[in-house]
Amino acid sequence: MKKIQMVDLKGQYQQIKERVDASILEVIDSAAFINGPEVHSFQKELEEYLDVKHVIPCANGTDALQIAMMGLGLKPGDEVITADFTFAATVEVIALLQLTPVLVDVELDSFNIDPEAIRKAITPNTKAIVPVHLFGLAANMDEIMEIANEHNLYVIEDNAQGIGATYKFNTGKTAKTGTIGHVSSTSFFPSKNLGCYGDGGAIFTNDDDLAHTIRGIVNHGMYKRYHHDVVGVNSRLDSIQATVLRAKLPNLDSYNNARRTAATKYNKAFEGIANIITPKVKGNNCGTSENVICETCNCHVFHQYTLRIVNADRDALVKHLNEVGIPCGVYYPIPLHNQKAYRDERYNEDDFVITNQLVKEVISLPMHTELDEEQINFITKTVIDFVSK
Ligand SMILES: *Cc1c(COP(=O)(O)O)cnc(C)c1O
Numbered sequence: 001m002k003k004i005q006m007v008d009l010k011g012q013y014q015q016i017k018e019r020v021d022a023s024i025l026e027v028i029d030s031a032a033f034i035n036g037p038e039v040h041s042f043q044k045e046l047e048e049y050l051d052v053k054h055v056i057p058c059a060n061g062t063d064a065l066q067i068a069m070m071g072l073g074l075k076p077g078d079e080v081i082t083a084d085f086t087f088a089a090t091v092e093v094i095a096l097l098q099l100t101p102v103l104v105d106v107e108l109d110s111f112n113i114d115p116e117a118i119r120k121a122i123t124p125n126t127k128a129i130v131p132v133h134l135f136g137l138a139a140n141m142d143e144i145m146e147i148a149n150e151h152n153l154y155v156i157e158d159n160a161q162g163i164g165a166t167y168k169f170n171t172g173k174t175a176k177t178g179t180i181g182h183v184s185s186t187s188f189f190p191s192k193n194l195g196c197y198g199d200g201g202a203i204f205t206n207d208d209d210l211a212h213t214i215r216g217i218v219n220h221g222m223y224k225r226y227h228h229d230v231v232g233v234n235s236r237l238d239s240i241q242a243t244v245l246r247a248k249l250p251n252l253d254s255y256n257n258a259r260r261t262a263a264t265k266y267n268k269a270f271e272g273i274a275n276i277i278t279p280k281v282k283g284n285n286c287g288t289s290e291n292v293i294c295e296t297c298n299c300h301v302f303h304q305y306t307l308r309i310v311n312a313d314r315d316a317l318v319k320h321l322n323e324v325g326i327p328c329g330v331y332y333p334i335p336l337h338n339q340k341a342y343r344d345e346r347y348n349e350d351d352f353v354i355t356n357q358l359v360k361e362v363i364s365l366p367m368h369t370e371l372d373e374e375q376i377n378f379i380t381k382t383v384i385d386f387v388s389k
Contacts, residue, residue, distance in 0.1 A: 001374050001375060001378060002372065002374075003325070004325060004326050004378070004379065005368070006191075006329060006367075007191040007366075007368045008368045008370040009190055011369075011370035012368070012370055019247045020243075020247045023038075023243040023246070023247060024240055024243060026243070027239045027240050027243050028240075030239075034236055034239065035236065035239075036242075038243045038246060039057055041242075041246060042057065042242040043055045043057055043202075045249055046202065046245075049249060049252070050176045050178060050179050050204060051179060052176070052178070052179040052204045052205070053206045053208065053211070054204065054206070054207075054208070054211035055203070056203045056204075056211060057201070057236070057242065058203060058218050058237060059199055059201060059236055060187060060188075060199040060235075061189060062092065062201070063201055063218075063233065063235040064186060064202055064203045065089065065090065065093045066097065066233070067185075067203055067218055067233065068156050068183045068184070068185050069093060069128070069156065070233075071210055071214040072127075072156070072183065074099050074127055074128060074154075076098035077099070078099050078127040078128070079100045079101075079102050079123060079125045079127060080099050080102065080126075080127065080129070081104055081118055081121050081122070081126060081128070081129045082094065082102070082103060082113070082131075082132070082158075083103070083106050083113040084335050084337050085105075085106045085111060085332060085335065086132040086134060086332070087132075087160070088339065088342075089158075089160075091342050092341075095341070099127075100125070101344075103347065104117035104118055104120070105117045105352050105353065105354050106354050106355055106358070107140075110134075110139070111134045111135060111137070111279075111280075111306065111362075112133070112139040113131050113132065113144070114354070115143035115147060117351070119147060120351075122147075122151055126151065126153060128153055128156055129147070129148055129153055129154070130156045130157075131158070132157075132161070133158070133162030133178075135161055135279070135302070135303050135304040135306055135331075136161050136162055136301035136302045136303035137162075137280065137281075137299070137300045137301075138167040138177045138283050139157075140284055141177075141180045141181075142170045142284060145180065148181075154182045154183070156181055156183050156184065156185070157178050157181040157184035157185070158184070158185055159178035159185060159204075160186050162177040162186075162301060162303070163177070163193050163252070164193055164252045164255075164256045165256075165283070165298050165300065166298045167180060167284070168299065169284075170284075172285070182205065182207060182210070183203060183204070183205040183207070183214075184204045184205070185201065186202050187201045188202070192303065193252065193303055194252050196242075197240070197244050198240070198241050199241070200241040200242075200245065201237070216230060218232065218233065218234075218235045218236065220232045220234060253298065256298055258369040258370075259303075259367060259369065260293055260294075260295075260300070260302060262305070262367060262368075262371045263279075263302045263305050263367070265380075266278070266365065266379075269376070269377075269381075269384070270307070270380065270383075270384070273388070274311075274387075275309060275310055275388075276307055276308075276309060276383070276384075276387060277308040277309075279305065279307065281300050283300060304331060304364040305364060305367040306331065306364045307362070307364075307383075309387065310361055312387045314330075314360065314362075314363055316386075317386055317387065318330060318363060320386050321386075324382055326378070326379055326382060328363055328365055328366070329363075329364040330359075330362060330363060331362065331364050332359060332362075335352055335355040335359055337352055337355075365379055365383070
């Protein structure tokens with residue numbers, strides 16, 4: 001059996017090596033390292049893939065979020081609502097811009113921000129909501145957009161884990177995640193569903209004026225050379241990363257299909273096993289029957305495959321898997337509202353019941369495009385044997 005990895009970037013590279021190697025060498029040969037034609041072409045190709053008017057490449061997914069918030073003109077003291085159960089980057093940039101983060105609880109089945117909790121957290125100072133499409137499943141965008149419209153709030157989608165996913169609205173209309181809110185961010189960190197070979201990120205929007213503002217912000221606030229109209233940042237995707245992304249973008253749907261296939265096998269193996277709760281596998285309004293992974297739309301792109309271990313020792317399972325050579329992860333082990341940097345006396349533990357539960361139960365199994373049947377069988381058997389002991 002091939003050695004099991006959490007993410008197998010080497011195996012994936014072998015499939016596209018010729019194209020990637022040749023195009024990296026071309027970039028080096030052209031010496032157009034920054035803002036070269038590769039970056040522009042990638043931008044256009046991603047706009048077309050997502051069906052969004054503007055993609056603005058930048059240096060990483062954290063910058064992308066920060067720049068999106070700067071572009072919206074959010075001011076110190078403005079309250080921004082986001083999920084308690086996510087990667088810290090989301091709340092970090094809110095705090096960094098001296099906006100006020102307002103963390104709220106998530107849903108037990110989808111792991112995503114709970115629209116009811118958003119409603120409860122709204123005050124006259126609330127200016128924006130940041131849903132995170134956690135682990136590759138879209139948040140409830142019907143409700144979130146409705147709340148935003150009612151209260152005149154911006155919606156900034158953190159799409160770092162959701163690229164390629166499709167959301168189906170109550171009306172039956174579909175849209176790619178990251179094209180639904182006012183502005184969105186994504187990350188091309190190597191292990192993300194569309195990853196480059198270093199750092200990279202992008203901002204998406206359908207708003208022409210906002211796109212113009214953001215294009216200046218990523219480039220030192222310049223709209224005309226050496227005229228600095230606003231305080232900006234320096235955040236660029238370089239040409240070598242862009243050329244890697246151009247090689248991988250045409251494969252994104254098949255990469256996501258491979259993840260879905262692996263998730264289907266995991267789910268089948270874990271069906272009916274006591275102490276294991278398999279993840280919710282389909283988005284809102286997906287036509288497929290309950291908890292059967294959808295074969296026809298990309299409603300879940302499985303950035304992570306995350307189980308809940310109930311009435312069994314999750315931490316002992318993590319230890320055991322590591323001992324037998326199965327890498328795994330606990331995303332995320334500590335609720336953001338309990339992180340030293342983000343504690344706030346206004347928070348009340350009763351408002352984070354689900355996140356407090358999830359941090360004790362979740363475990364993410366290896367998930368990538370190169371997982372084979374033998375590896376999945378070994379992983380599922382090992383997990384089942386352990387929790388059934
Ligand atoms: C990865 C990630 C980010 C940050 O992306 P970087 O490119 O690492 O800065 C932000 N939000 C979420 C939910 C992520 O998973």
